[in-house]
């Protein structure tokens with residue numbers, strides 16, 4: 001049995017990450033505390049920075065010279081990192097950023113919530129960019145998706161984020177560990193000193209006419225490839241369905257229980273769980289929603305992923321939202337009640353924030 | 355015939371974009387000479403801040419990494435922690451380093467991070483059009499202190515070298531100027547001492563270059579030299595403020611000016 005935040009730290013070590021830069025904030029301190037002990041043992045560097053602004057820029061530097069490196073934080077700290085994240089996306093630098101979310105806006109609170117979906121999936125900082133976002137829903141995935149995130153970041157030369165919450169950080173579950181990775185992919189673009197080659201440059205400033213448009217189009221070509229090849233989604237479907245549920249992260253565990261309850265009462269329901277939030281599993285949602293006709297999104301916020309669901313559903317599908325913001329968790333029975341009501345009702349695009 | 359003055363190997367063959375009389379060009383040249391002097395072309399990684407020096411990579415033929423405004427020392431820290439045997443330096447203006455990036459530079463210095471900082475103090479924000487900087491002199495008119503910097507509203511000029519030198523992580527700290535050939539010679543020597551500090555792994559090294567920004571001072575290059583002598587030097591005394599290297603104070607000679 002392992003705690004989620006420890007599994008995540010272990011995943012980073014397995015993936016060959018040897019550099020961590022971070023600043024304390026609840027509820028993710030277990031990650032940095034664990035890595036502060038682990039990294040020196042494997043010849044790595046753990047650094048507590050003076051702020052999240054410094055952390056993300058130390059990470060930028062480490063990524064620029066080709067290291068596998070990461071930071072972790074929560075809400076306010078992730079907000080402070082947005083400028084650096086935008087620079088890293090613009091400079092095409094791969095690294096892992098972990099957001100164990102807390103409540104917001106402001107100092108908010110430390111309970112579990114999913115209010116940072118928009119910030120994570122829309123880029124978050126200034127400019128026309130995306131970051132890769134993975135949303136685990138178990139301790140096993142806190143481990144394995146961390147490894148996956150490093151791979152995707154390197155493959156696409158783009159920052160990647162693990163978006164999780166205090167439930168996933170704190171809960172204990174069994175984990176199967178994989179063999180450590182020693183080889184990280186070659187990074188010929190990295191700065192290593194201009195020895196035997198021309199000087200190289202990592203930058204996001206493009207002032208010449210048309211240069212920036214070309215650069216952004218190049219970045220968006222990567223995002224399109226991500227959408228084509230790297231979508232991760234879990235589905236639990238029936239042949240005939242009257243309703244489809246969509247939920248991610250810790251919330252999807254509650255929804256899975258509700259699905260079991262609903263089926264035991266004879267309702268024909270299915271579940272789609274996006275694992276990559278960007279790239280969003282739009283095709284899966286489109287195809288499956290066509291079969292079900294009705295789509296209920298369940299989230300621990302006021303309805304953020306709901307935007308992506310509504311953009312993805314098959315035209316004409318009815319969409320409803322069950323949203324519990326501010327640290328409240330929708331219970332399986334509450335979800336069941338909503339399932340029943342929706343299956344029996346006929347309206348569309350109803351939004352219920354409880 | 356022996357060639358006594360040549361283009362440093364690390365200085366690219368291209369004209370500077372700087373305004374006439376700007377001291378960024380002299381600082382760039384000194385940087386390249388010093389990189390050459392220690393044969394660092396193949397192991398140097400430079401981090402320019404955001405300001406008129408951001409195009410460092412257009413002139414200096416080494417690996418370079420852009421940093422967000424003010425964050426160059428944090429970026430340099432990340433680089434140096436991964437590549438401790440490489441030579442890592444930042445090149446930052448006074449807005450970049452002494453305003454938005456002051457937390458990063460203090461902590462980088464205090465950690466004794468083994469990097470070198472070239473700090474260009476021209477007492478204004480050059481790139482954005484001459485606004486007041488933390489280093490703007492009392493009474494100095496800028497586009498955002500139109501009747502002159504008034505300490506009641508704007509506080510006092512910030513002396514970074516004096517502030518950083520006492521920190522235990524700092525191995526070398528000096529303020530130099532570039533407005534006469536004699537001063538340039540001293541500046542070159544100070545920069546060499548700073549490089550030596552990093553090469554000897556003694557910790558953080560810092561060189562502040564008092565520089566002219568003729569465009570935003572509204573002065574001709576010749577008047578800038580007079581302005582530096584009469585107004586800037588009394589507020590920002592040049593000198594070696596700290597040197598932990600062997601033979602300190604013997605050949606640097608900027609003390610007691």
Ligand SMILES: Cc1ncc(C[n+]2csc(CCOP(=O)(O)OP(=O)(O)O)c2C)c(N)n1
Pocket residue numbers: 404405406407423446447448449450451474476478479480481482487
């Ligand atoms: C976060 C952020 N704020 C503001 C700016 C705009 N900006 C660009 S350069 C600069 C100041 C440059 O002044 P200085 O560092 O003194 O360098 P100089 O141009 O004088 O050499 C500012 C404020 C920016 N790029 N990023």
Ligand code: SF4
Pocket residue numbers: 371372373375376377378406476480481566567568569570
């Ligand atoms: S604006 Fe000032 S600092 Fe910038 S290039 Fe011109 S003279 Fe130099």
